[in-house]
Amino acid sequence: MSPVPHRRLASLTAAAVAVAVTAGCASAGHRADAASDVAVAMLTEVADGDGAGACARLAPDTAETVAEDEPCEKAILDKSLPRPGRVIDADVYGQWAQVRLDDDTIFLAAFPGGWRVVAAGCTPRANRPYQCAVEGG
Secondary structure, three states, X not given: OOHHHHHHHHHHHHHHHHHHHHXXXXXXXXXXXXXXXXXXXXXXXXXXXXXXXXXXXXXXXXXXXXXXXXXXXXXXXXXXXXOOOOEEEEEEEOOEEEEEEOOOEXXXXXXXXXXXXXXXXXXXXXXXXXXXXXXXX
């Protein structure tokens, strides 16, 4: 067997690996973009007074916690959430995502229908968990 087929096989293998790596990165990037879109949409709905729309983007436990004293659609509008800002960064960790905006950090979880907000209005605290205006129980 001549060396040419081996070189061709090596080239094809290298190309296949490059495509697989690129596809994996695109998939992670797509998931981060989708999480960012949900985070910004939820804050936009709150800013626009659309409590029903904002609550539809919450994880079930989070919506239940928000609705402890009054319907979620009203309660979410009273939570002192910031207006949607620019997305600074978004990280996906398996089924969890963290989206950092100018004035907020939002945590999301993957559900069968897509990303849902589990905590919003979160600010970091030194050596302690984030303090969040909205979070699940």
